[in-house]
Amino acid sequence: MRRNLRKLVAVAGAAAMAFSLAACGSTNAGSSDSGSSDGGLKKVTFMLSWAPDTNHIGVYVAKNKGYFKDAGLDVDIVAVAQAGAEQAVNNGVADFALSNMTNTADYSLKGATIKQVMQVQQKPSAIWCALASNKSVKTPKDLDGKTFATFGSNESDAVVRRMIQFDGGKGQFDKVTAGTNTFQTLSSGKADFGGFYATWEGVQAEMYGPKLNCFTEPDYGVPGNADSIGIITSDKTIKNNPELVRKFVQASQKGYEYAYSNPDDAAKILVKEAPDANLKEEFVAKSMHTIVDGKYWGDPAKIKDGSFTLGTNDFTETQKYFDFLNESHTYTDAKGNPVNTAPKAKDVATNEFLGK
CATH class of the missing domain: 3.40.190.10 (Periplasmic binding protein-like II)
Known part of the structure; x- marks a missing residue:
């Protein structure tokens, strides 16, 4: 959900x-x-x-x-x-x-x-992001084989998979349960990417860091308003x-x-x-x-x-x-x-x- x-x-x-x-x-x-x-x-x-x-x-x-x-x-x-x-x-x-x-x-x-x-x-305001310092991720297809910080939602899995496949990847990724702060989960190296919102966490990253490299759903094949x-x-x-x-x-x-x-x-x-x-x-x-x-x-x-x-x-x-x-x-x-x-x-x- x-x-x-x-x-x-x-x-x-x-x-x-x-x-x-x-x-x-x-x-x-x-x-x-x-x-x-x-x-x-x-x-x-x-x-x-x-x-x-x-x-x-x-x-x-x-x-x-x-x-x-x-x-x-x-x-x-x-x-x-x-x-x-x-x-x-x-x-x-x-x-x-x-x-x-x-x-x-x-x-x-x-x-x-x-x-x-x-x-x-x-x-939609959801953004799917890696740390900007992670130079191995440039587009969603680069998320193939990476680790997703998630709460185990089938919905989020489907969205990420569609974005990766739309960008030419296989849509295969590992998962780890996110902590109470996804920024920390990424910064600790336990995961490579996670979900945020442009209108809140995106603003937080812009103002206070860490800087993010993000992808939006409409740009990568996810239809409608989630x-x-x-x-x-x-x-x-x-x-x-x-x-x-x-x-x-x-x-x-x-x-x-x-x-x-x-x-x-x-x-x-x-x-x-x-x-x-x-x-x-x-x-x-x-x-x-x-x-x-x-x-x-x-x-x-x-x-x-x-x-x-x-x-x-x-x-x-x-x-x-x-x-x-x-x-x-x-x-x-x-x-x-x-x-x-x-x-x-x-x-x-x-x-x-x-x-x-």
């Missing part, structure tokens, strides 16, 4: 802040059925999917700017559960969480009843309280729109609202500018003129990626048995709650 790639560098941070974040926000299990706060606001729980970063920033902005309060919501932002944000939403431990459509589809094949109700990221990051909720919450979903989605949407238009101020808000993450404002700001300049959340000009709505789930590009994963035989059911039919993007996401 795509979550495993993000965990390559985020596990340690998420674990370290788990207690402090949970302590400052109550986990209202199934709070769509719970009461109101003392101020008459509806209590809602939003679960992080890893450590706080710019993928979550719109929710932090919405809370800081009062968008949730204006919608009658009292939102607690809580640390990711050990079982994962998707399972927490499916079980009613959290009302909403950050995830992506790829994970939503995968969990649905295993019996979960969850949907993505808002897609923030509209293009990184359809967005907000999920449960089918139960959608059925029982659609107005709650609408309010949360549209307030979050407003937060992401503000962050996209005001990246520097949004960076300040994230640093302030997530103090336990120990984020540097200059780093967060650079990440946000990378997102804006790369048009990762959509074309700002089209958002401004109304021809594109930020938060729209893209069923076309995600379906292309689902089909690729199915062709690569990565899907399994809850018992680990192979599933040979690609999930349908339109079954695991909806745009009905977005503001226009």
